[in-house]
Amino acid sequence: MITTFKAKLGLSSLLILISLAAFSETEKLQEEKELEIVNFKSIKKVLQDDGLSEEAQQKEKQIVVLKKEQVKVDNSRYQYPSENELWGFVSEYWLVKNAQLLGWDFVKPDYGIEVAFRTTLEKLGFYQKRFKILLLNTPSMVRASLPGSDGEMILLLSVPFIRSLDLSKLEISLLLLEDYFRMEGGYFKKGAVTDKLTKLSGTNFHETKVDMSMVEELIKNYDQQINVKGYTFQQQFEVTKKMDAFLKGTPDLWNSYFKLLGKIDRFVKTNVQYKDYVKLYPSPEMQVKWLSPDEKVY
């Protein structure tokens, strides 16, 4: 019995060994076959004759070009926006950061300001001009004009100020036109610009740390320019003279503007809530004088 078992065990071991040997032999043969097939040396001449090696070289070149393009695309992800784009972005960021303070997120009726202002601009020959108006529900900030992207401008105006003065649509349009000229004059950008903005805008920060202090500094300058610095007498004089020049052709508009300045002058002198207005926009009284035909102020 034991002898038979030993014989069977021996036979099965032998069979296993034979099958393993056969399997490894088969694998080897396959590899050899593959090697024979992919033996480029043996078919090099055939490949050259078919122009396939040239194609392979071209593909290699294409890969190099594609890799370069990929690097370019990757680098472009680390780009600062252009100066123009940054002005528009920061203006909106400033509005978002001051949303509660400015109170622009409130329900209001359609005052028809867009049509009135657009008509005034067109009447004076300003074509293809894009603007955004944002009405504020606060008396603490009366008006401002901020730079937008692509030559657009953002005009801010306080609804409590409009109501207190009982301004008509035409008068509102004239106020907006003044702010439009201020922005065109570049006074705001001149007052708020930082060295970092000029230096970094449009550049790449790949392999360096992104410098967000550029945005923070600009936001601070916005605060200063809008709430503290305002505009100089010289800038106000230039704006008033520009208004004078453009409105002279349409006497009804000129008269409305002249009356409006007088109205604002009287209002800010008597209303404590708006006492800072004269500091930021000096001064309606002087503007009236600059416009008055009888007096010459140097």
Added chain:
Amino acid sequence: MLWWLLLLTSFSFAETTSTDERVVGVFYFTPLFGHVHQSSVRTSASLTTIQCSHPLKVLESSKVQSGKDWAYVQVADHKGFVMKEFLSQKRPDCLQGKYPKFFDAVNLDLSELYYWGRLYDHYIQGETRVK
């Protein structure tokens, strides 16, 4: 019996609402940020905040009156309203897409995203005509 009747009615109603709604097309959102509104009013509540280049399914339904300036849209599970002037058939060139690393570094919080979207609801936008 009454249960069966109720069930049958609810099934038929569900079928009507689902078949009545039709996808007009996929459009892209153009402002930097914005909201899908609960109703076709600028100051209505926000269902969700979306950003530039977000695709929206514009829907058409006889049961929903969106008005001439508004589109009835679907974003994920939300169905609401977006101003037509904020939609484009072409994918817009957005600041977030052009400068992704810069935009990430700004690190806007949820409140800022919300207000940025509201900003576009409140802007009175205009353009003078071509001469």
